[in-house]
Amino acid sequence: DTEVTQTPKHLVMGMTNKKSLKCEQHMGHRAMYWYKQKAKKPPELMFVYSYEKLSINESVPSRFSPECPNSSLLNLHLHALQPEDSALYLCASSLLATGELFFGEGSRLTVL
Amino acid sequence: GEDVEQSLFLSVREGDSSVINCTYTDSSSTYLYWYKQEPGAGLQLLTYIFSNMDMKQDQRLTVLLNKKDKHLSLRIADTQTGDSAIYFCAEIERYGKLTFGQGTILTVHP
Numbered sequence: 001d002t003e004v005t006q007t008p009k010h011l012v013m014g015m016t017n018k019k020s021l022k023c024e025q026h027m028g029h030r031a032m033y034w035y036k037q038k039a040k041k042p043p044e045l046m047f048v049y050s051y052e053k054l055s056i057n058e059s060v061p062s063r064f065s066p067e068c069p070n071s072s073l074l075n076l077h078l079h080a081l082q083p084e085d086s087a088l089y090l091c092a093s094s095l096l097a098t099g100e101l102f103f104g105e106g107s108r109l110t111v112l
Numbered sequence: 113g114e115d116v117e118q119s120l121f122l123s124v125r126e127g128d129s130s131v132i133n134c135t136y137t138d139s140s141s142t143y144l145y146w147y148k149q150e151p152g153a154g155l156q157l158l159t160y161i162f163s164n165m166d167m168k169q170d171q172r173l174t175v176l177l178n179k180k181d182k183h184l185s186l187r188i189a190d191t192q193t194g195d196s197a198i199y200f201c202a203e204i205e206r207y208g209k210l211t212f213g214q215g216t217i218l219t220v221h222p
Contacts, residue, residue, distance in 0.1 A: 004154075006154075031208050033208070040215075041214070041215075042200055042212035042213065042214055042215055043155065043200075043210075043212055045209050045210065048208050048209065050208070055208075056208070056209060058209075090154055090155065092155075094208060096208075099208075100143070100145060100157055100160050101145075101155075101157070101208075101210060102157060103147075103154040103155040103156070103157075104154050105153055105154040106153070106154045108152075
């Protein structure tokens with residue numbers, strides 16, 4: 001299994017909603033990542049988890065809350081988002097924090 | 113911070129070779145990567161090169177690295193219409209942070 005699986009593929013939410021994005025990998029990777037990608041732009045790092053501990057938070061607003069329940073799962077909890085948060089949210093994993101990253105297909109989020 | 117630059121567009125005819133160029137600033141990068149992104153999809157790792165290598169070949173893909181000039185290139189031989197996509201080069205900083213270039217949109221004409 002060489003896949004990073006993200007759900008849902010599409011999500012539409014209002015500014016008062018609470019929702020979560022989920023990511024799963026079964027490659028035994030110990031580093032997992034959330035990236036945000038706006039249209040026609042490169043991905044931007046949000047969070048890095050290494051051995052299930054948050055190791056990097058790129059000054060992301062608190063309305064985005066990551067969670068790593070175990071080494072295979074990564075969640076991104078969303079609350080009180082703004083329309084400018086609409087983007088493709090990409091999850092990735094790597095064997096170690098300096099290895100090549102494998103990306104999921106992304107969750108496309110629209111905030112109304 | 114680190115900066116990675118790419119030309120934004122490349123257009124080629126089917127069957128020709130494509131060369132996508134990238135410059136980076138962090139001379140301590142140990143790995144440099146090429147990712148492909150098709151419309152509406154995630155990023156697919158195409159290939160990578162370790163910083164002590166000058167060249168890496170993988171089927172139709174050839175990566176050249178000039179450390180002195182901090183220049184990386186990706187050559188796609190016999191380019192096909194299915195190769196049309198955005199190509200990102202990326203360098204790795206400490207702690208697993210990838211810095212991506214702006215991406216090169218490759219268009220392959222029949």
